[in-house]
Amino acid sequence: MPDDNITFIGETSFRNERKKFGIKDEDRCRHIYIVGKTGTGKSELLINLAFQDIKRGHGIGFFDPYGESAERLLDLVPKRRINEVVYFNPADENFPVPFNIFERVKPVYRYSALLNLLGVFRRIWSDIWSSKVEYILENCILALFDYPNSTILGIYRLLVDSSYRKAVIEKITDPMVKIFWLQEFPRISHNSETEAIAVIKNKISKIIHNPLIRNILGQTKSKIDFKEIVNGQKILIANLSRGRLGEDNSAILGLFLSAKIYLTVLSRIDIPAFQRRDFYLYLDEFQNFASNAFISLLSEARKYRLCLTLANQYLNQLGQVK
Numbered sequence: 001m002p003d004d005n006i007t008f009i010g011e012t013s014f015r016n017e018r019k020k021f022g023i024k025d026e027d028r029c030r031h032i033y034i035v036g037k038t039g040t041g042k043s044e045l046l047i048n049l050a051f052q053d054i055k056r057g058h059g060i061g062f063f064d065p066y067g068e069s070a071e072r073l074l075d076l077v078p079k080r081r082i083n084e085v086v087y088f089n090p091a092d093e094n095f096p097v098p099f100n101i102f103e104r105v106k107p108v109y110r111y112s113a114l115l116n117l118l119g120v121f122r123r124i125w126s127d128i129w130s131s132k133v134e135y136i137l138e139n140c141i142l143a144l145f146d147y148p149n150s151t152i153l154g155i156y157r158l159l160v161d162s163s164y165r166k167a168v169i170e171k172i173t174d175p176m177v178k179i180f181w182l183q184e185f186p187r188i189s190h191n192s193e194t195e196a197i198a199v200i201k202n203k204i205s206k207i208i209h210n211p212l213i214r215n216i217l218g219q220t221k222s223k224i225d226f227k228e229i230v231n232g233q234k235i236l237i238a239n240l241s242r243g244r245l246g247e248d249n250s251a252i253l254g255l256f257l258s259a260k261i262y263l264t265v266l267s268r269i270d271i272p273a274f275q276r277r278d279f280y281l282y283l284d285e286f287q288n289f290a291s292n293a294f295i296s297l298l299s300e301a302r303k304y305r306l307c308l309t310l311a312n313q314y315l316n317q318l319g320q321v322k
Contacts, residue, residue: 007052009045029278029302034311042311043069046282049309051076053280059233061261061281063289065250067091067241074237085235086224090216090253091244098219099226101256102150109263110145116262117141119291120255124248125203132196139180140200146171149220156204159197213249217256226264230279231271240289254289262297268304276305286310 008022023032032049036042046062047069053060054077064070070089077085088097105113121137122129140158144150147168157164165181172178188194208214229236238257242250261281268276283289290310301308 004056007049009049025278028280028309029305029307031298031301031307032309034309035313036311037313042313043284046284046309046311047073047076050280050282054078054081054235057081057233059230059235059277059279061229061236061238061279063238063240063254063257063281063283063286065240065242065254065285065288067239067244069284070237070239070241077235081235084233085237086229088224088236088238088240088257090212090249091239091241093212093215096215097223098216099222099224099257099260100151100220101217101259102144102152102154103220103222105145105263106267109266110142112266113145113263114138114141116259116291120259123255123291124252128199128203130196133200136196137200139177139185142174142177143168143172143181146173146177151220152204152217153208153214156201156208159201207252210249212245213252216253224260226260227267230261230264231268231277233277233279251288255291258283258289259291265297265301265304265306273303278305278307280307280309282309282311284311285313287312 005025006022007025007028008020011018011020034042034045043066050060050062050073054073062070062073064073070087074085074087086097090096101117118134118138118141122134125133137155140155143158144154147154148171154164154168158168169178169181172181188197208218224236228234238254240250240254245253265279297304297306298308
């Protein structure tokens with residue numbers, strides 16, 4: 001098989017003969033899992049694999065929760081591909097790269113988008129999650145899908161701003177969602193339900209009051225074209241340095257980024273199978289960036305030509321993906 005169809009990992013040495021060995025492209029869409037403690041070469045392997053993909057003209061996404069690997073990979077991008085790079089570095093407040101999780105969600109994908117976003121909120125709000133919180137948040141998200149130029153800020157406004165809520169209700173097309181906002185929401189008076197609303201307001205305010213997060217998730221127009229990245233063989237390098245952003249901010253942005261990629265990959269069903277080109281997604285410390293819905297994509301990713309490389313330090317961290 002030609003070398004162009006193999007991603008090399010290392011060399012074997014047998015009887016004084018050294019031979020390269022690697023993984024066939026077709027096998028990579030069955031996914032790669034790398035586990036290794038700090039200092040075992042895990043980051044070097046991820047950079048090596050991603051660099052080979054870039055050299056061969058593939059589209060890739062590279063999520064780095066530490067920042068150093070992202071910076072090194074950016075420096076390795078060949079000049080011929082430098083204009084194909086989207087470098088997502090939220091710590092650079094002078095040049096924010098916004099993306100809107102509510103932007104351009106087609107009606108046919110809204111249920112999948114809903115489940116994915118609920119999965120993200122469940123991950124970041126696991127300490128307060130309940131069926132009532134989920135139910136109220138579900139109706140917030142579905143309402144905002146119908147309202148033009150919605151952002152994550154709209155969740156808070158729906159709960160506190162009656163004028164905004166009235167404007168959103170007028171645009172709702174789903175009769176069940178409209179019934180919730182016209183009839184159920186005004187009647188909410190039980191302590192448990194009132195508490196659920198208060199909890200959501202408290203949690204969402206911590207996101208939208210953070211200037212770093214708000215500058216990225218609170219703008220109506222995205223500067224990242226996820227379809228162009230995934231289907232156009234572009235390069236997305238996400239520097240999600242926990243040291244610069246804080247652990248919570250890094251996880252929140254990583255989860256929403258992976259949610260957008262998840263929805264973009266699902267939309268590939270509109271593209272004939274023979275036209276879907278492989279997209280290679282690298283998630284270091286992936287348990288921090290993958291919601292339940294995203295992990296469920298593992299079984300279907302091959303048909304969408306999404307090839308995942310997942311890495312973390314310990315097997316017992318897999319239990320954090322819930």
